[in-house]
Amino acid sequence: xxxxxxxxxxxxxxxxxxxxxxxxxxxxxxxxxxxxxxxxxxxxxxxxxxxxxxxxxxxxxxxxxxxxxxxxxxxxxxxxxxxxxxxxxxxxxxxxxxxxxxxxxxxxxxxxxxxxxxxxxxxxxxxxxxxxxxxxxxxxxxxxxxxxxxxxxxxxxxxxxxxxxxxxxxxxxxxxxxxxxxxxxxxxxxxxxxxxxxxxxxxxxxxxxxxxxxxxxxxxxxxxxxxxxxxxxxxxxxxxxxxxxxxxxxxxxxxxxxxxxxxxxxxxxxxxxxxxxxxxxxxxxxxxxxxxxxxxxxxxxxxxxxxxxxxxxxxxxxxxxxxxxxxxxxxxxxxxxxxxxxxxxxxxxxxxxxxxxxxxxxxxxxxxxxxxxxxxxxxxxxxxxxxxxxxxxxxxxxxxxxxxxxxxxxxxxxxxxxxxxxxxxxxxxxxxxxxxxxxxxxxxxxxxxxxxxxxxxxxxxxxxxxxxxxxxxxxxxxxxxxxxxxxxxxxxxxxxxxxxxxxxxxxxxxxxxxxxxxxxxxxxxxxxxxxxxxxxxxxxxxxxxxxxxxxxxxxxxxxxxxxxxxxxxxxxxxxxxxxxxxxxxxxxxxxxxxxxxxxxxxxxxxxxxxxxxxxxxxxxxxxxxxxxxxxxxxxxxxxxxxxxxxxxxxxxxxxxxxxxxxxxx
Numbered sequence: 001x002x003x004x005x006x007x008x009x010x011x012x013x014x015x016x017x018x019x020x021x022x023x024x025x026x027x028x029x030x031x032x033x034x035x036x037x038x039x040x041x042x043x044x045x046x047x048x049x050x051x052x053x054x055x056x057x058x059x060x061x062x063x064x065x066x067x068x069x070x071x072x073x074x075x076x077x078x079x080x081x082x083x084x085x086x087x088x089x090x091x092x093x094x095x096x097x098x099x100x101x102x103x104x105x106x107x108x109x110x111x112x113x114x115x116x117x118x119x120x121x122x123x124x125x126x127x128x129x130x131x132x133x134x135x136x137x138x139x140x141x142x143x144x145x146x147x148x149x150x151x152x153x154x155x156x157x158x159x160x161x162x163x164x165x166x167x168x169x170x171x172x173x174x175x176x177x178x179x180x181x182x183x184x185x186x187x188x189x190x191x192x193x194x195x196x197x198x199x200x201x202x203x204x205x206x207x208x209x210x211x212x213x214x215x216x217x218x219x220x221x222x223x224x225x226x227x228x229x230x231x232x233x234x235x236x237x238x239x240x241x242x243x244x245x246x247x248x249x250x251x252x253x254x255x256x257x258x259x260x261x262x263x264x265x266x267x268x269x270x271x272x273x274x275x276x277x278x279x280x281x282x283x284x285x286x287x288x289x290x291x292x293x294x295x296x297x298x299x300x301x302x303x304x305x306x307x308x309x310x311x312x313x314x315x316x317x318x319x320x321x322x323x324x325x326x327x328x329x330x331x332x333x334x335x336x337x338x339x340x341x342x343x344x345x346x347x348x349x350x351x352x353x354x355x356x357x358x359x360x361x362x363x364x365x366x367x368x369x370x371x372x373x374x375x376x377x378x379x380x381x382x383x384x385x386x387x388x389x390x391x392x393x394x395x396x397x398x399x400x401x402x403x404x405x406x407x408x409x410x411x412x413x414x415x416x417x418x419x420x421x422x423x424x425x426x427x428x429x430x431x432x433x434x435x436x437x438x439x440x441x442x443x444x445x446x447x448x449x450x451x452x453x454x455x456x457x458x459x460x461x462x463x464x465x466x467x468x469x470x471x472x473x474x475x476x477x478x479x480x481x482x483x484x485x486x487x488x489x490x491x492x493x494x495x496x497x498x499x500x501x502x503x504x505x506x507x508x509x510x511x512x513x514x515x516x517x518x519x520x521x522x523x524x525x526x527x528x529x530x531x532x533x534x535x536x537x538x539x540x541x542x543x544x545x546x547x548x549x550x551x552x553x554x555x556x557x558x559x560x561x562x563x564x565x566x567x568x569x570x571x572x573x574x575x576x577x578x579x580x581x582x583x584x585x586x587x588x589x590x591x592x593x594x595x596x597x598x599x600x601x602x603x604x605x606x607x608x609x610x611x612x613x614x615x616x617x618x619x620x621x622x623x624x625x626x627x628x629x630x631x632x633x634x635x636x637x638x639x640x641x642x643x644x645x646x647x648x649x650x651x652x653x654x655x656x657x658x659x660x661x662x663x664x665x
Contacts, residue, residue: 051150108162144242266632319418358382393418432500580609
């Protein structure tokens with residue numbers, strides 16, 4: 001019954017959150033006040049009956065806290081690292097005749113949580129294992145972590161704060177390239193250790209428990225009397241905690257259990273860098289003690305990453321719209337984890353220098369956590385790669401600057417055509433102003449011809465229609481169609497403009513929230529002070545300062561004012577019933593009719609659908625142009641009976657037009 005209560009509470013919180021977001025940030029209603037009140041009352045009743053209040057519950061008024069520093073706290077027991085192996089045979093031999101618990105080794109930030117009187121009273125990071133940082137206010141915003149539990153004594157547990165791949169991608173999309181995080185773990189670490197708890201809340205940090213440390217019940221509590229760690233996890237789940245997925249194993253079954261996790265990791269929502277095997281018996285574990293470095297009752301199993309040796313053919317340097325020049329390694333194609341890989345981001349100069357890269361070097365590549373292509377090792381280590389002293393696009397001088405803990409390469413020319421081109425490409429993209437017919441190649445020609453230098457120039461291209469028609473590959477009809485597409489884009493929504501103009505940290509989702517908060521009035525946002533912006537749910541002081549700062553730059557303000565004069569901003573569009581309304585779609589692989597997945601994602605959302613990063617029983621369909629692929633997502637979809645559509649089949653199903661789509665007579 002308790003698990004049913006918790007499941008229903010999570011469902012109610014999600015429903016109420018969606019209703020609040022729609023009402024307060026999108027100015028639309030998805031349920032009546034009566035329906036909302038009924039669901040709210042049901043949630044409050046379940047919380048009272050179960051004694052559990054989950055984080056994020058609308059019944060709780062969470063006051064965000066800003067600290068000047070994170071205090072240091074000594075751990076009652078040292079938090080040691082785990083000894084590790086990559087051998088299944090060694091792991092089975094280590095377990096011996098005992099029963100074990102095999103679980104994910106989550107790749108996030110370890111935290112120790114203490115409850116007293118049924119409430120969370122302390123949360124501390126692992127730190128150096130002896131001393132951690134106090135993050136109690138931030139922990140109260142974690143997803144999956146109850147604020148109140150039906151255990152009134154003192155309870156101490158350990159878990160991992162993690163950020164899902166889907167949330168990682170969304171958060172990075174809303175950050176300028178130079179501020180984007182390399183992986184979910186780095187993002188999680190930075191999010192958990194924020195001085196402003198509202199920033200942590202906006203990052204959707206989840207807390208997944210993996211062990212009970214200690215309990216001291218008071219009268220009325222059901223004591224933890226079982227000698228089984230698995231029983232302890234079950235009790236914690238009954239209290240409303242999100243616990244790590246685990247499998248009971250023996251020496252004979254541990255290898256098969258590892259295989260089942262290997263299948264799951266390709267579609268697992270959170271980053272994992274392996275598995276943990278621990279003896280299930282608490283008393284036996286305690287009798288083993290520890291070494292100077294490791295506890296003797298647990299062992300980490302690290303994935304035997306599939307690696308391939310190949311030759312580095314080139315490093316492409318790509319100038320972004322912020323001037324950051326990003327290196328991408330290109331190598332002879334290799335097969336890894338069921339897909340062909342021939343490119344990998346090298347991220348920055350510091351990594352290039354540590355790998356000692358040179359063209360023609362023999363390198364080892366792998367997929368980090370079986371997902372992200374990376375270079376693991378340079379067998380040649382020639383160190384001969386030349387770092388460009390000129391921007392690959394404009395030829396201006398480059399500069400090496402320190403960005404946090406890494407050295408990065410930047411273009412020093414603020415008028416670099418690549419920066420301008422990327423800015424225009426972003427502006428006209430589907431999630432932003434959605435202007436068709438302006439490919440990157442076409443925009444580049446317009447920039448080179450001197451027709452485009454800043455966004456309002458797009459709406460003056462009609463003055464150059466004859467010159468455009470005379471360009472190679474155009475003609476009167478193509479030029480007219482281009483101008484017509486631009487004219488059609490004048491009638492748009494405020495959020496599209498805000499997403500398009502390049503405000504730091506503002507992507508389509510944040511743009512919707514801003515437009516909703518200021519009633520679609522861009523002038524109000526331009527004149528808003530940072531405190532007004534920070535008061536919007538999901539925006540913290542740092543993000544608010546960036547948005548405010550953008551509009552204090554005279555050129556940014558002038559260009560926005562010019563755009564507002566030529567655009568007709570309508571209220572946010574209402575989405576009626578469509579073939580995708582209420583359906584969850586998963587997209588994988590490359591697309592042919594869209595520049596990237598974000599463009600198709602925006603269309604799906606505008607049609608009332610949702611896009612997820614992983615396949616589940618609730619998935620409506622998987623979109624993959626390689627419908628016969630043996631990837632993990634395809635396999636899971638097949639196992640669950642979920643259809644796999646090619647891109648064009650999906651577009652036909654949804655009624656989304658594409659070039660070459662047969663007309664219906």
